[in-house]
Amino acid sequence: MTDVLSDVPAGRRTSGPVRCEGLVRIYQSADIEVVALQGLDLHVEPGEMITVIGASGSGKSTLLNVLGGLDEPTAGVASVGGHDLTQMSMRQRNAYRRDVVGFVWQQTSRNLQPYLDARRNVEFPLAIGGHGRRSRRIRAEQLLDLVGMIDRADHRPSELSGGEQQRVAIAVALANHPQLLLADEPTGELDTATAVEVFDVLRRVNRELGVTGVIVTHDPLVSQQVDRTVAIRDGRISSEIVREGAGLDASRVIAREYSVLDSAGRLQLPERYVTQLDLRRRVRLELEPDHIGVWRDVEHDGALWAKPEPRDQEGQP
Ligand code: ADP
Numbered sequence: 001m002t003d004v005l006s007d008v009p010a011g012r013r014t015s016g017p018v019r020c021e022g023l024v025r026i027y028q029s030a031d032i033e034v035v036a037l038q039g040l041d042l043h044v045e046p047g048e049m050i051t052v053i054g055a056s057g058s059g060k061s062t063l064l065n066v067l068g069g070l071d072e073p074t075a076g077v078a079s080v081g082g083h084d085l086t087q088m089s090m091r092q093r094n095a096y097r098r099d100v101v102g103f104v105w106q107q108t109s110r111n112l113q114p115y116l117d118a119r120r121n122v123e124f125p126l127a128i129g130g131h132g133r134r135s136r137r138i139r140a141e142q143l144l145d146l147v148g149m150i151d152r153a154d155h156r157p158s159e160l161s162g163g164e165q166q167r168v169a170i171a172v173a174l175a176n177h178p179q180l181l182l183a184d185e186p187t188g189e190l191d192t193a194t195a196v197e198v199f200d201v202l203r204r205v206n207r208e209l210g211v212t213g214v215i216v217t218h219d220p221l222v223s224q225q226v227d228r229t230v231a232i233r234d235g236r237i238s239s240e241i242v243r244e245g246a247g248l249d250a251s252r253v254i255a256r257e258y259s260v261l262d263s264a265g266r267l268q269l270p271e272r273y274v275t276q277l278d279l280r281r282r283v284r285l286e287l288e289p290d291h292i293g294v295w296r297d298v299e300h301d302g303a304l305w306a307k308p309e310p311r312d313q314e315g316q317p
């Protein structure tokens with residue numbers, strides 16, 4: 001690596017761990033309250049890159065906005081590289097967004113300045129960060145090279161394909177040496193082949209710069225390219241998939257799925273187990289020497305659920 005990149009990050013030095021514990025975000029409008037995150041626990045190791053999956057409305061973007069310093073959690077712990085995201089002044093928040101995180105959005109148009117070519121787009125955040133002309137230029141060229149866009153450096157976004165724009169967007173997000181790279185469905189507007197290519201670039205920057213990454217995606221082909229995928233359901237991490245050999249030929253990848261036990265001892269049973277055993281409001285648990293058995297509450301199921309009592313408008317039986 002040459003000078004400008006080496007003042008940065010060969011490895012873990014600049015990458016930050018992510019820690020969320022009991023994270024809550026409640027959106028309140030005039031008459032309704034939406035609990036977008038309800039006690040979410042998530043740890044990401046320095047230099048690790050994970051993918052986040054989950055149905056629409058499960059809280060993925062809310063989590064990313066909190067980690068990106070764009071939104072403030074209602075309660076709980078959230079920190080990135082030691083920066084406490086729950087206790088920031090406006091000034092600290094702006095500095096955090098400028099220096100600690102890089103963001104790639106789904107909408108290619110949101111990531112780039114339309115009137116600047118690729119090179120100047122990457123230089124833009126560096127100019128705001130007060131870097132000199134020469135170091136801006138060198139850093140921009142190295143990053144464009146890393147994302148495979150050096151040959152297109154003089155093109156404006158409108159002259160680039162969607163996949164090329166997202167590659168440039170990754171370079172822009174990395175310009176200020178962030179500790180954490182966040183991407184919210186960065187390949188959502190791309191066809192599958194292009195999506196896989198863009199994701200390869202994300203993996204390359206993670207590997208070569210050691211930057212920690214949290215990538216939201218709903219594309220299974222993309223999500224399985226990393227060692228760990230977390231699934232969000234109703235504002236909590238419900239399960240984790242851990243892989244050995246991720247990024248290799250799919251037939252050689254060993255993947256295991258775990259349910260996640262939160263700090264309060266709660267876990268979410270996979271939906272298909274619940275459906276298959278017809279589990280309802282409560283279940284019977286039994287502690288065995290090396291596992292816990294979960295049974296349907298046969299005795300009460302019938303009485304409680306077979307025929308709801310008719311109720312009046314106040315909800316009284
Ligand atoms: P996802 O990215 O997984 O689709 P979001 O994090 O965008 O989910 O949203 C989670 C929940 O919070 C949804 O029910 C959504 O409608 C709600 N929500 C998100 N942002 C706001 C907001 N600014 N105001 C009110 N509700 C919101």
Ligand code: MG
Nearest residue numbers: 060061062184
């Ligand atoms: Mg979203």
